[in-house]
Amino acid sequence: MVGRLSGKSAVVTGAAFGIGRATAERFAAEGARVIATDVQRDPLLALADELRGAGAEVETVVGDVSVEEDARRMIAAAAESFGRLDVLVANAGIIPLGDATEMTAADWDQVMAIDGRGMFLTCKFAIEAMVKSGGGAIVCLSSISGLAGQKRQAAYGPAKFVATGLTKHLAVEWADRGIRVNAVAPGTIKTERVNRLPEEPGGAEYLDAVQRMHPMGRLGEPAEVASAIAFLASDEASFITGAVLPVDGGFLAQ
Incomplete structure (x- = not known):
């Protein structure tokens, strides 16, 4: 496979579903050698089998980004399998919905552990690896909720502000x-999580309102x-760092 990421070694966290899965698929199509990671073993292995069947070089690491040793293993797998790490996509995260009265302290701790601590840990270990090999590219998953306030995102939104801030500070x-x-x-992206919203109380109405906001x-x-x-992971973005690129159908332009 020849593409914009041909020969690059990449780690994609949270790769079993949604944006992470689509990213692993796109990276493989662009010629990258991919370490796909997720806490959910079976769908992760199924993805790897599918990509290998299409001719991609793919290895997997099952683990939790919020666990330091797991995060370390995810990054180390790139050097072990492919000799170096060129790209990290820090995607793994959870999306609990609720206002401040509904969210518990345990909810807050869980989302900050995965979306915040997990992103920090994978970035930390990726930077250590990239320094040794002379550089690389990291792409973090923030959100429109990491740039502007929204209802019913009392824990998730602040976690995505962490992603935005971490991106800018690490870039500098x-x-x-x-x-x-x-x-x-x-x-709002049509991931498996979003597609399940109509099954939840008030979910269909919430989803309809959100769609109209785009x-x-x-x-x-x-x-x-x-x-x-x-694009951000590729050499085409060689003079871009510290940017937070909206992919939002115009939501933040309002």
């Missing part, structure tokens, strides 16, 4: 070592976010 901190750090800020009048597709991630 490591630019002179050849490491670019950017983020995408998706609007000027394009529709929700995004995981593959559309993966396209933006692939």
Whole structure:
């Protein structure tokens, strides 16, 4: 496979579903060698088998990004399997919905552990690996909720502000070592999680309202976010760092 990421070694966290899965698929199609990671073993292995069947080089690591040793193993797998790490897509996260009266302290701790601590840990270990090999690119998954307030996202939104802040600080901190750090800020994307919303109390009404808030009048597709991630990870974005790129159908332009 020959493409914009041909020969690059990439780790994609949260790769079993949604944006992570679409990103692993896009990276493989662009010629990257992929370490796909997720806490859910069976769908992760199924994805790897599918990509290998299409001719891609793919290895898997089952683990939880919020567990330090698991995060370390995910990054180390790139050097072990492919000799180096060129790209990290820090995608793994959870999306609990609820206002401040509904969210518990345990809910807050869980989302901050995965979406916040997990992103920090994978970025930390990726930077350590990239410094040794002369540079690389990191793409973090923020959100429109990491740039603007929204209802019913009392824990998730602040966690995505962590992603936005981490992106900007790491970009400045490591630019002179050849490491670019950017983020995408998706609007509402038709992931498995979003597709299940109509099954929840008030979910259908919430989803309808959210869709109308996007000027394009529709929700995004995981593959559309993966396209933006692939660009930021590629050499075509060689002079871009510290950017948070909305992929939101115009939501933040309002």
